[in-house]
Amino acid sequence: MKTSRQLGLVMIITGATFWGLSGPMIQWFFQQTNMSSSDFLVIRLLLAGITMLGYLAFVKKQNILAIWKHKSHSIQLVLFSIIGMLGAQYTFIEALQYSNAVTATLFQFLGPVLITIYVSVQGRSFPSRRQFLAVVAAIAGTYFLITNGSIESIVLSKQAILFGILTAVGFAFYTIQPAPLIKKWGTLIIVGWGMLLGGIVLLIFNHSLTPQYFTDTLTMSTFAMLLVIIASGTLSFVLYIGSLKYLTATETGILSSIEPFVAAIVSVIWLKEVFGAYQLLGGLFIIIAVIFLTTPDKKLKRRIAMEQSSEG
Incomplete structure (x- = not known):
């Protein structure tokens, strides 16, 4: 039990670090290209999903279709793919494009x-x-993040606020909803199908991807960065969701606290981002909100135990 918990801790910390790094990398990518968020996500989700399921089918010799024989599990998987995987990634990238990597990460x-x-x-x-x-600290932090201390001069656009809030909801959903599926079928198959189905759904509404489009849009450096983003983002999702096998959803959410720190450090050093004093205070408040939750009292411990029993 102790070894499993330590593995879960390593997985969530590593996954959170990769996700914190991916935000600034995605921001740089969109600054260097004119690719839309939907085009980017189609490529990212399809390539990652196909690679993961192909690995399970041909290397691990697993029956990747077995889950579709269970109606209730199939429905849950489709919901996770569209609302959790696609929804969380799409809203995060839209929030990032309308603001920046650190703000999107803080909303998440x-x-x-x-x-x-x-x-x-x-x-x-x-x-x-x-x-x-x-909760009070999180609300205060969100206020400062959005307004930079003045309600009369909101620093974030309506789109950034909307997609930021949806990013937080998506984060909560894909943390809680797939836990029973992962315990039954394993992390890779759930994440693999989630990415593949999410990519297919988005592709249905996207007809701009052609070989000429890639030639006109990508250079060698941006193509290389795209591959790094896909690899790091996929690994981040696998590690994050996989940690749910060993930790509760509450603990996993709490231990992802290093994401905004990593995103902020990389953005300031690499992308030369500048943040208002009240926005930094807002980010600090949001982080403090999660720190409050890292030292649970007896009530919260009972709830975590209840969550573990319900997931088991």
């Missing part, structure tokens, strides 16, 4: 607070004092 970081609220509602008990303070 509100997910653990939503998860905690969800667990409280599911457990039908009032949040503890620490949880209440975490």
Whole structure:
């Protein structure tokens, strides 16, 4: 049990680091090309999904179609693919394009607070004092992040705010919803199908991808960066969702706290991003909100135990 928990901790910390790095890399990619977010996601999801499922089918000799024989599991997988995998990635990239990598990551970081609220509602008990303070800190942080201290001069566009909020919801959804499927079928097959189906759904509404389009859009450096983004993002999802086998959704959400730190450091050093003082304060408040949740009291420990029993 102790070894499994340590493996889960390594997986979530590594996955969060890769995701923190991927934000600035994606921001750089869009600064260097005119590729749309939907085009980018079609390529990213299809390539990653095909690679992962191909590895399972031809190297591991697994029956990747077995899950489709179970109607309820198939429905859950489709929901995860469209709402969780595609929804979370699309809203994150849109938030990033309308703001920047750090802001999008901080919005995503509100997910653990939503998860905690969800667990409280599911457990039908009032949040503890620490949880209440975490929610207050998260709300205050979001206010400063959006307004930079002045409601009369909102620094983020309506699109950035909308997609930022949807990013937080998507984060919470893909953390909680696939946990039972992963315990039954394993991480790679759920993430692989999630990416492939998400990419197919997006491709249906996207007809701009042609060989000429790639030639006109990508250079050697941007193509290389695209491959690195796909590899790191896929590994991030696999490690993040895979950690749910060994940790609870609440713990996994909390331990992803290094994402905004990594994104901020890389953005400032590499992309020369500059943030307002109140925006930095807002980011700090959001991080503090999650830190409040890293030292659970007896009430929260009981809820985590309830979550573990319900997932088992």
